[in-house]
Amino acid sequence: MSKEEKIHELFARALTSEISEKEKATLDETLAESERLKKRFNTLDEFWNRCHPQKPSHHIIEKTDEKLAFTYRSKSRSFTNYFFRIAAIALVLISLGFAAFHFLQPPVQTELREYHTKGEIKEIELSDGTRVWLNSGSYLLAVEPFDDDMRQVRLYGEAYFEVSQDAGRPFVVHSPGLKTEVLGTTFNINSWPNNLLTEVNLYEGSVKLTPEDESIQSVMLSPGQRAQLNQERRELNVSDSDTENQAAWRNGITAFYNDELFHIASALERKFETRILVADEQAGMLKYTAEFSDEPLEKILLLLSEAKAFNYNMTEQGVLIRSAN
CATH class of the missing domain: 3.55.50.30 (Phage tail protein beta-alpha-beta fold)
Incomplete structure (x- = not known):
């Protein structure tokens, strides 16, 4: 394992509270030596704790957890813990490694931009003119300006997109378990790390949805439709959407x-x-x-x-x- 991979692993273990005392000492030493890594870890840690706040124990809930050892929610809890680890590793790798991969042969001067919100809804404009509304607690990563072939971003949380038209450069949103590809359209993605369900609502244009699980077939959405990916059940279901209240969370x-x-x-x-x-x-x-x-x-x-x-x-x-x- 390379030094960079070890750092990724330590970051992910720290985020999911699975880090040993020895590993924590190593991480603290690494962060003390690098202000850049320290700033990046603090940003990731703040975001992760907003998605997975440390909640006080509740004796009624804990007793219920024990009684439900063979129920659906017990299975879900086990799967969710595993998903947390995968989401943490993915978040760290994307944040630390996305730019590095992109910079191997950069056509222009680019930079990794991180957009995140806390306690508010934020409207941003990407380098191609695409407008994005980020819900509170959400996190968006993008290497900008976008290259000549593809416009790609990574989303954790919820966001509403108004994608700028560009027939030669598809716009791709990567979220946990799902890739959403469009040319120019209006849609909403709800994909929180602590939720087994990823939801895409399409309001204008068309989108192609490709699950990371290759056993689940890709689908095309039309306006007025929504898709819900349940990673535990390994299902991608399409149904009618509420088109009258597009991303109502933007208005509180x-x-x-x-x-x-x-x-x-x-x-x-x-x-x-x-x-x-x-x-x-x-x-x-x-x-x-x-x-x-x-x-x-x-x-x-x-x-x-x-x-x-x-x-x-x-x-x-x-x-x-x-x-x-």
Whole structure:
């Protein structure tokens, strides 16, 4: 393993709290010797902790975890831990290595640009004129200006894109488990590292979606459609999308369109920064269409449970959701 690969491995282990005392000492020494690596690691660490905040233990949730040893969510939790490690390694490799690969034969002077947000929605314009809205807590990487053949970015989180027309240079968004390729179009990608579901909503133009898992077939989307990639179930499903409220989060609205409670719970976790556990598949598979603006979490849970019944218990440490039966 090369020195650079060892640094990548240490970064990923530190992000996922799997680093030993000896490895931590090595990492601290490395960061002390390089201000550039120290700055990069601090940026990655801040982003990672926004996606995976250290949540206090909750005795009710922990006991439920133990009781659900053979349930769907136990399997999901194991898969998610594995996915966290993969996402951490991918984030580190992309951030540290993307520019290096691109610079092997650079046609023009380029640089790796990092766009990230905390507690706000940020609108940015890329070097080709493409406009991007980044949701709070999201992270976008791009080597700019783009080269003559391809425009590529890497996304962790959620973003709404208005892609500048350029028939000779496809625009490609890489997100965990999925590649989205377009020429000029308007679409939204929701792809958080702590969510097994990646969702693409298309509003104008067309996009080609290619999962990293080669056993899942690529699909083309038309306006008014959305695709949801579930990496655990190894499924890529296409359905109708809500075209009236394009990326409503840009206006401070939390919107769901025929979404499973599993997916909704993850979104509410990020919004309210509190742990939410859906304890069984019967509750998690309930689907809802709803919009919320400034309602508190308790009000949202009440309204959802009245629409389709489930039980929930709220404490200062988190929320436990169970099926009503």
